[in-house]
Amino acid sequence: MTAVSFSETQPPATRAEAQADPARTLLRVQAERRILAIALPSLPTDRISRARAGHWWRSAGHPEPGPLACAENIKGAMRLSALNRAACARGLRPGQGVAEARAICPDLDVVPADPAADARLLEALADWGDRYTPLVGCDGPDGLFLDISGCAHLFGGERALLADCMARLFHLGFEASAAIAPNPALAWALARHHPGRIATPADIAKIMPGLPVAALRLPSEVSAALSRLGLKRVGDLVDAPRAPLTRRFGRELLGRIDRMKGLDSEPISPRRPVADIMSERRLGEPVSDIDAIGELVGRLAANLKETLAERGAGVRRAELRLFRVDGAVRRIEVGTARPLRDPARLCRLFAERLASIGEDFDAGFGFEMIRLSVPVFETLSDAQADFDGRGTDKAGFHDLADRLAARLGPARVLQPIPRDSHIPERAMTHLPLTSRKGPTCAVPLAPASAAARPLRLLSRPEPVTAVAAVPEGPPVIFSWRNARHRVGRAEGPERIAAEWWSEGEDALTRDYYRVEDEAGRRYWLFREGLYEREPGTPRWFLHGLFV
Known part of the structure; x- marks a missing residue:
């Protein structure tokens, strides 16, 4: 599968202005970009519930399932990797050992994790998201990004689009949260910490300070280090000196902050090319x-x-x-x-x-x-x-x-395409007739004498046992596939030299003959190698059949 990346770029002058006055410049630079972020925190357990009770179990009025968790081998031990709402309400958390979790919650239903099935379900949901916009990208194992710039009015506005999306996901049996923002970083944070929020570029400076540090999508060790220093909110980092933060935590921290501000663009890669x-x-x-x-x-x-x-x-x-x-x-x-x-x-x-x-x-x-x-x-x-x-x-x-x-099917209707080779089995390739690829060279599709080539060419020459009247002459008798054929007429040879530039200097020459046996069947045979002029003993092969 091919992906097309698209992003907004800013010239150096614009970036300098943004750093001087972020609120004013963000409104001008990214006012047209609108990103819908969807978070699916219980995707693995929702997949299991849908398989057990049906895709419409939430809207059909089925009771909420009991504590349910997925477990996988993490660092040599079986640990919880995903939980449903009931399991979280019992105080369980991801990363907890299965034995400890069952001691806390005896009625916990533990199912082996299946990341491949979760990925397929997320891909299916991304296909479902195409109803809103063709610019849909997967966000890790539990989220989606939809670029809804310029298409929200088709659904009655952003608020109506967001409500329709959440209602459909609920009826499909998913626990989801979503938000809309001018950039993917802020949309991701709002979907998980302020679901349902619709932010404009002017709201960025107001929203960012109150978000937790986890909203920056930093590595766990960096988030833990910031928490130990008492830096628990994004606002604690926005106004802090940038040089000490870079020396202590690396450039990624400031990069995440700049992306949430809108100073750096964050591309979204749609899963499929977008048709014009x-x-x-x-x-x-x-x-x-x-x-x-x-x-x-x-x-x-x-x-x-x-x-x-x-x-x-x-x-x-x-x-x-x-x-x-x-x-x-x-x-x-x-x-x-x-x-x-x-x-x-x-x-x-x-x-x-x-x-x-x-x-x-x-x-x-x-x-x-x-x-x-x-x-x-x-x-x-x-x-x-x-x-x-x-x-x-x-x-x-x-x-x-x-x-x-x-x-x-396109693979059943093929066209011959010439290639840069004069060896018969490599001179042509076959591509679907509906393929965009055309001939790769100016070689004609047929030789000057169409009768010189058989209608049916074997994909690989098959060895035969042949006897010739003289060493360099045509065969008089040959055996192919346990059948003996006596040659009535023969024409040739047509000498085809080896491709020394690809096969090496020791590659052998071929002498082709068009022969007809006593029953009237016609064959295309060749002798590989020349007596006394090339190494080894020449061998005979059958390469095609005339009709």
Whole structure:
């Protein structure tokens, strides 16, 4: 998976002004950036509760589970790594030994930790967060960052967006807290220490002094050292001399403070590239019928056509995201052999892809939002059609190839691409026809005489036993795969020298022959090595079959 990092940068002059007057400059520099931070402190135990009582256990009115904890081997002992609310209420804490915890809470339910399952669940929640913004990044093992700059008005404002997010997470069975701030550092701190807060750049100077030192996300040993010195609030550090703090605790401490102030930018890395062109529709009622989904895809594709035409571009890869009511997200991709912007053709490709999924297409309780995006597009110039209004035969071929790739998968429809090698088995490679990679050199796809090469070329030459009338002559009899063949006609040799620059100076020369046995079957054989001129005894191989 590819990630795109984005961040705000400040020129040196702006940074100097910010240090002189932070409140004034922060409002000007980062007024447009809005970050929603979501904290999921009980993600491992919520995963277990959802598996036992269902994804909707909170909204369905199920009682809160008893004390539940996850344990893993930490420093040679089984210790608690995650707790639910009931376990915390009994006085248990992360890092506590399992034996000690059970002595305090005899009815504690201890489950082995599964970090891989927790990571998969967090990734699924990040997909779920795409409904608000495509700029979603994971924040450690228990949090998410959403860059909602410029999109909060689509949900009725930041307060309404925050309320909708928290309500949905509650109904999905998660214990979560969230906050919105001008930068990720402050949003992270507010989500965990002042949940529900919406901070503006002007609020930074008021909020920071009251936050605990733990809000700076410092290493535990640094936080403990600061606490021993009586520095328990961020306000105790903001006005302190910077040079002594740097000598005592390193540059990371001041870097964390500057990020929370907004003097240093903190990038968020979305998990997937953000498409430049997209169209989405939020549905009043969930849909689950494939035909209805196909109709909606056609409407979204029609919306994209105008944008593509303005850019003079066509789709090379399109992605359809279907957001289910229960929070699951289904992604479906199609590719094209050449750029296109015809909504009908794009709709047919997705119809083929949906048909190939068949019974595996699980709509659950239905989809409440559909998004069609174009992550990859290329220049597409307008072309004159035939007098009868039809395209060329080549256009029909590409349309067929696209539909086959959508139905069978892109790895099943391949195209030969020449490579910089004259050795037959290395002269070509095969890539999906919908791939953006083209030929790597100017070598033609076929040799000057197409009849000189077999239609079927073995991936690796297979050894055969052959007898020739003279040492340097063609074979008269050869055995391949336990079958004996007597040669009726032979043509050759075609000599192919070794690639000494890659295989070494001792690489052997090949003499290829086109032979036909008495039954009329034609083969492509070669003798590797030259008598008395190259080391070793020459050997025979079969490399291809003519049809």
